[in-house]
Amino acid sequence: MNGLKRYLGVLWIVVGIAAIALLIYSAATNINAAKGDIGKPIPWIIIITVFTPISLGLIVFGWYAVKGEYDGEIKT
Amino acid sequence: MAAPKGIWKVITASSVGTLIEWYDFYIFGSLSTIIAAKFFPSENPTAALLSTLATFAAGFIVRPFGALVFGRLGDLIGRKYTFLLTLVLMGMSTFLIGCIPSYATIGAAAPLLVLLLRLLQGLALGGEYGGAATYVAEHSPANKRGFYTSWIQTTATLGLFLSLGVILSIRRLVGVQEFTSGNGWRYPFLLSIVLVGVSIFIRLRMAESPLFAKLKSEGKTSVNPLKESFGHKTNFKMVLLALFGATMGQGVIWYTGQFYAQTFLLTKCNIEYEQANTIILVALVIATPFFVIFGSLSDKWGRKNIMMVGMLLGVLLYRPIFQQLYNLSDPSKKEIATTNRGFKMEGDFGAFIQHASDTTTYTDGSTLKTTTKQSLIKGEKTTVKELTLGQGIKWQMILLVAAMVLFVTMVYGPIAAFLVELFPTKIRYTSMSLPYHIGNGVFGGLVPFIATLITTLKGSNPLSGLWYPIGVAALSFVIGSLYLSNKINKDVID
Numbered sequence: 001m002n003g004l005k006r007y008l009g010v011l012w013i014v015v016g017i018a019a020i021a022l023l024i025y026s027a028a029t030n031i032n033a034a035k036g037d038i039g040k041p042i043p044w045i046i047i048i049t050v051f052t053p054i055s056l057g058l059i060v061f062g063w064y065a066v067k068g069e070y071d072g073e074i075k076t
Numbered sequence: 077m078a079a080p081k082g083i084w085k086v087i088t089a090s091s092v093g094t095l096i097e098w099y100d101f102y103i104f105g106s107l108s109t110i111i112a113a114k115f116f117p118s119e120n121p122t123a124a125l126l127s128t129l130a131t132f133a134a135g136f137i138v139r140p141f142g143a144l145v146f147g148r149l150g151d152l153i154g155r156k157y158t159f160l161l162t163l164v165l166m167g168m169s170t171f172l173i174g175c176i177p178s179y180a181t182i183g184a185a186a187p188l189l190v191l192l193l194r195l196l197q198g199l200a201l202g203g204e205y206g207g208a209a210t211y212v213a214e215h216s217p218a219n220k221r222g223f224y225t226s227w228i229q230t231t232a233t234l235g236l237f238l239s240l241g242v243i244l245s246i247r248r249l250v251g252v253q254e255f256t257s258g259n260g261w262r263y264p265f266l267l268s269i270v271l272v273g274v275s276i277f278i279r280l281r282m283a284e285s286p287l288f289a290k291l292k293s294e295g296k297t298s299v300n301p302l303k304e305s306f307g308h309k310t311n312f313k314m315v316l317l318a319l320f321g322a323t324m325g326q327g328v329i330w331y332t333g334q335f336y337a338q339t340f341l342l343t344k345c346n347i348e349y350e351q352a353n354t355i356i357l358v359a360l361v362i363a364t365p366f367f368v369i370f371g372s373l374s375d376k377w378g379r380k381n382i383m384m385v386g387m388l389l390g391v392l393l394y395r396p397i398f399q400q401l402y403n404l405s406d407p408s409k410k411e412i413a414t415t416n417r418g419f420k421m422e423g424d425f426g427a428f429i430q431h432a433s434d435t436t437t438y439t440d441g442s443t444l445k446t447t448t449k450q451s452l453i454k455g456e457k458t459t460v461k462e463l464t465l466g467q468g469i470k471w472q473m474i475l476l477v478a479a480m481v482l483f484v485t486m487v488y489g490p491i492a493a494f495l496v497e498l499f500p501t502k503i504r505y506t507s508m509s510l511p512y513h514i515g516n517g518v519f520g521g522l523v524p525f526i527a528t529l530i531t532t533l534k535g536s537n538p539l540s541g542l543w544y545p546i547g548v549a550a551l552s553f554v555i556g557s558l559y560l561s562n563k564i565n566k567d568v569i570d
Contacts, residue, residue, distance in 0.1 A: 015551070073563065
């Protein structure tokens with residue numbers, strides 16, 4: 001189980017990076033290009049500002065997992 | 077085992093205050109359409125509604141900052157005075173929103189004041205929950221911590237219930253016209269000052285948490301709770317685990333089951349306002365006791381197992397449930413019984429407006445009223461659809477929404493005990509508040525906003541917005557299932 005936790009840490013790092021990239025890409029392709037609310041900059045600015053630090057947190061979480069910080073049993 | 081002396085007094089004082097904070101917070105969301113018209117001028121009603129949703133989101137986004145500010149205070153000066161302060165801040169902000177003159181009276185200052193007060197509401201809410209949950213947990217015996225703290229968990233739903241109940245009652249009392257176009261919508265905001273006054277009176281008579289008082293008397297409280305919570309890897313890794321393995325998924329399950337369901341009924345199913353809210357209210361009544369049931373069961377079965385099952389059910393069943401809600405309200409799937417059409421002309425030579433009103437009744441007892449207004453000079457046309465469901469269909473919808481609230485009770489009932497047990501006493505308020513409010517405020521609070529945005533993408537359908545909560549809950553389910561243990565940490569005196 002510890003091995004799986006560590007291997008999946010890489011996946012969380014990739015998901016964190018992909019989330020940031022997807023947000024920026026979606027904003028770039030939709031702002032001013034799409035009709036309706038999705039083409040307005042304000043919602044995208046809010047979403048990117050809020051979710052970027054959280055995605056960085058997911059990358060750190062993945063890094064801790066890879067390093068074995070979550071090995072063993074974590075009581076709740 | 078008998079209940080510890082005074083525990084119900086502790087639960088009542090904490091729960092009533094938290095319930096009122098939620099009430100204050102929700103009335104803004106429930107009245108967002110009216111607030112949009114009063115404070116956010118725009119020719120496009122969708123733009124006005126989104127402006128309000130953005131303000132709504134702003135209220136959620138600042139919640140994590142409230143968690144940091146008041147969490148720190150709570151770990152420095154104590155739980156009791158901190159959650160008293162958040163209550164005063166919330167009550168005053170809500171009351172003042174009810175006092176702001178409309179855009180038509182004071183211009184741009186009106187939306188700015190609304191935004192400012194909404195941000196203050198978010199800050200206050202960010203500080204409240206962690207204090208109440210910690211306060212109750214630190215009074216509770218280890219074998220019943222899930223049960224006692226689950227009463228705090230009911231307050232969010234009861235706050236929504238209270239807000240909808242007050243709104244519907246006042247709407248009936250003053251009339252729909254006065255409520256939406258006059259000053260009727262202000263009364264639920266103004267009422268807050270009375271509720272908060274009562275709650276402050278109750279809370280002032282309570283003593284400090286025994287665990288915190290002991291720490292303080294021994295001089296062992298944290299000097300810098302923020303640094304100890306997020307600057308040290310030992311604790312920070314637990315903050316990240318709590319966020320990604322539990323609160324993130326719990327937040328989206330909660331907001332989808334209660335709030336997005338409400339938005340969906342109103343905007344995608346076109347259910348009549350009062351009936352849509354009644355469906356939500358009855359579903360809440362049916363499912364709310366399960367917060368306590370699952371909180372109590374988590375003392376026996378563990379916190380993780382129950383929360384993960386709730387998340388998985390949401391991931392697997394949201395699409396079929398929302399699809400069924402949509403199908404039940406789809407007029408094209410109903411058999412027409414009668415149709416009536418009416419025309420009316422209004423205005424003078426400068427601006428004639430033609431009103432066309434179709435009323436269609438269906439064999440299942442539902443009625444669809446379609447009103448079209450068309451300016452004959454400008455050619456602008458607006459259509460409003462209002463579907464009133466027959467009794468049988470209405471009850472099917474209530475049961476579907478109740479099922480979703482049941483998932484909410486599974487993920488939310490045990491979460492306070494889970495978070496309290498994860499962090500040490502001296503930095504508990506700060507450490508548990510941040511993941512809770514990022515999970516609920518950011519991931520959960522933005523469900524209606526992001527889901528609405530997704531449904532405006534090319535090729536989307538009315539159910540496309542669900543991919544956001546389903547994706548987030550699925551990620552949280554995998555992380556929580558793998559990295560969390562189901563064993564309960566009974567020792568919170570650390």
